[in-house]
Amino acid sequence: MGLDDRKLEVLRAIVEDYVATQEPVGSKALVERHALGVSSATVRNDMAVLEEEGYIRQPHTSAGRVPTDRGYRLFVDRLSRVKPLSPAERRAIERFLVGAVDLDDVVHRAVRLLAQLTRQVAVVQYPSLTRSSVRHLELVPVSTTRLLLVMITDTGRVEQRVVELPGPVEIDEITELRRTLNATLVGVKLVDTPPLVQGLVERAEPQGKATMSTLVSVLLETLVERHEERLALAGTSNLARMGPLDLTTGALRPILEALEEEVILLKLFDEVKSGAARVRIGDENEVVDLRATSVVSTGYGPGATVVGGMGIVGPTRMDYPGTIATVRAVARYVGEMLGH
Template identity: 40%
Template sequence: MTQSRRMLVLRAVVEDYIRFQAPVGSTTLAKAHDLGVSSATIRNDMSALEEEGYLIQPHTSAGRIPTEQGYRYFVDRLTTVVNLSQAQRRAIAKVLSGSASLEDTLQRAARLLASITGQVAVVAAPALSKSKLRHVEIVPLNAVTMLAVVITDSGSVAQHTFAVQETPSAETLRTFLELVNGQYMDVPLVQAAQCIRSTLKDPAYQSVRILGQKLAETLESIARDEGTGQMYMAGTSQLAHQQSKVDLLPLFDALEEQVVIMHLMSDLSEENEDVGVAIGSETKTPGLMHSSVVSSGYGRSEEESEGADENERIVRVEPAQAFSQPVAFVGSIGPTHMDYAATITAVRAVARYLTDLISHGETV
């Protein structure tokens, strides 16, 4: 009995359990898979896999089902990518490209991912601390109060008011904004604040020193304000049809703790260049002990695909493209017997689309 054949048996058990959600027996495997050995040999392999912790037998007379260790082995060795159907490709292009705003885009992305996977979909809004400056406007509200409108490269818009001793002239304000928007576009917010302070040391900018200092403080405040981040969720009713009642209550409790979910998926996407998967206890979240989480970061990409038309760029799913500083994440939560290949493909495809949207400035 070879280790390689034994692992082929494990893969077959996982695939059949994902497909049918019923304990898998050796006779069934022998008939459904071309393993090249008898059902008796397969039964011995399954017994060995059970001893090694990859399978478990829920009842004496029943077949086996995968353990967390079995799922982890299976996921780590996924070599095939499930292609999205033409209908799914068209849905991504049609549903998301018609968005009116970043918020609308993320809400649509969550609903779309939930419909593709049949599981809970979670999409986080871009973190302001990781965003870059796209444009700034400063509007006088009264003699001593100014409104700063800051637009980031991810499409987020933040508004902050600050006080000044006196309103600068229209010409002074225009000149200052031309400086900021001309020199500090596509610079991270905190770095942009530092650059503004450095510029203000030049005596030529004495007239806007107070205004510049206030804007620098505003940019730093926006970058620190993680409370403005939002998370969009869809598909909880669909998941209810896949989980047992015993598992549903702790799962729904976990979904209510949005901060916990956000940290889990954010860490998972940052720890993996492509798509990260946490299974059961790996989530370190009590309510997700019988669930798996798939997450991928989206944001600015290191390289653009060349020679591809719009539809090809939208639906590409190959893992070759890595993210540089993902600004947020998109993910799916489902049972441990989820279709991992299909879920990973769907999460990756939506993340790629959101990356394209942000990197091409189409969300603003």
Template identity: 50%
Template sequence: MVSERGLQVLRAIVQDYVDTREPVGSKSIVDRHAFGVSAATIRNDMALLEEEELIEAPHTSSGRVPTDKGYRVFVDHLAEIRPLSTAQRQAIASFLEAPGDLDDTLVRTVRVLSQLTGQVALVQYPSFARATVTHVELVQLGGGRMLVIVVTDTGRVSQRLALVGDEFDETELGRIRAELGTLLVGRAVRDGLARISDHLSADSRVPAPLEEATAAVLRVVAEELDEFRQDRLVMAGSANLARREADFRGSISPLLEAIEEQVTLLRLMGEMVADEQGLAASIGRENEAFGLTEASVLASDYDSTVARARIGVLGPTRMDYPTNLASVRAVARYLSRLLEEDEAAR
């Protein structure tokens, strides 16, 4: 059982180690923090923390550094997460307020979060399986190519190219549009996929060129709607890992692979347990099942119009947890508000 002063000493060690990257000794704690006790007393407290495996000596006759367990206790005992400065909040607002669709908003979101924290920033796309298709548009580009535009009620807009082989006049194009509208407009994404599948497997009395073009367009739309249902991440700041490579005890290759493949990070973010504030942290060896024992992930829930998803940061265990948690929470809240306002405006 760690005493209250022991927790304060642990807090001082974490803060000083994050600030200096140097192991922390009892004398420096006495010099830098107002504990009102001797260095010998602090050494006794540090010995107890070491027994609890909350700190360790990286080498003989050195100061102490936090362990993964120590970081966990530090995060769990944060009295409060200090708010961001006015300047930081203004930076978030100015960066995110520019008009744009959801894709653009999420890209700008991870960029500002990466800039605030100096870590890799991650944001999950919300699942759009319950989104509703509101519009499908076709634009002939010539050469048998057709641009297919799909819009949902969440503001998601996709543009894909379909190869239809022929050119069509406005009457024929209108028939294809009408067919798409009947199948998809006003339908949920998952329902639209089912209707496309049924249509493609059914016999049709539509003239062959039109039926082939409609089928080609529907296959492209089906691919896009299926992607709407998939979990995926938008990320920014991967170069920060290389800049902070000295903070990792081993190779950063597993982190780079996780960033490239996304599946591991999606699983990890999905399994993290949030507190009453919607914040979650997974630290060091807690990530062993995901092959990311060298890293910490901090995340916060945000609300979209159709689902709850997560935004967070990935970085070394030696990070400024209070500031990074505050940044993640602030950006998540601003993103939720922005998406809510955007939905209300439509």
């Protein structure tokens, strides 16, 4: 790489100033604002080297310089100092999330909180059904020939379906069906349930086979095989804060269109891990339409188990240390809530 400590400090100062002011940074301003301990001429020379190496560039005819994607990457990997959240920020996150009444509420509070704290576009993936296990199955009689089947997963997702039975069923039979379903499926990953569910019909008593068969078909069709993923999005209006300097690779419209595609958004959470933030800057994004942005993402879930992802999409000119700290903190709190 060949950059000495002083040039790295100059790069750090350029990134921090540009993020703070949104204006190209000149050598004179750097000397005035930062204790670099060298003259303007030396800083100008260092900036020339940084520009030659591709870490900063000169936009238009401005005298100042702005970081490139490569400069931001070096800043994130080597120069950014971990920015711990203040006690007030931690309390705000806890207070905002602690009143949530169910999983939907947790996800919607988390996505709004992320958008507010980072002033970027926030995306939260609901706990993935493919990563979930059955926590409980409930059968609620609606009439003598109709049941409400409710499945609760260990990640807090609740799925429910109405089951039209082939004939009237007594309360005792419903109790026994409920016991059999829970004894067979509780604690099993949803992806592993199909053979067990199919086996329930074979083991059913002759007089209960028709009822069990109907129940099993509903389970297989609508619960086990239904793996569509859900996402919550907030803060798209924050994209309006992206200045023209950040959009050198295109306009705002393709970014907005990309954010409307669930398949694209789910890609943001490929390979996320719990407790670690993944930062993709500019051209590092697989999705072409997001190459004018940076994406900070992480996994969340109870303990070390990852059940979903969350993150933000924003301009490459962002407060990386603060954004990374916020995304990780919100993910940690949501994971703890799911654990309870």
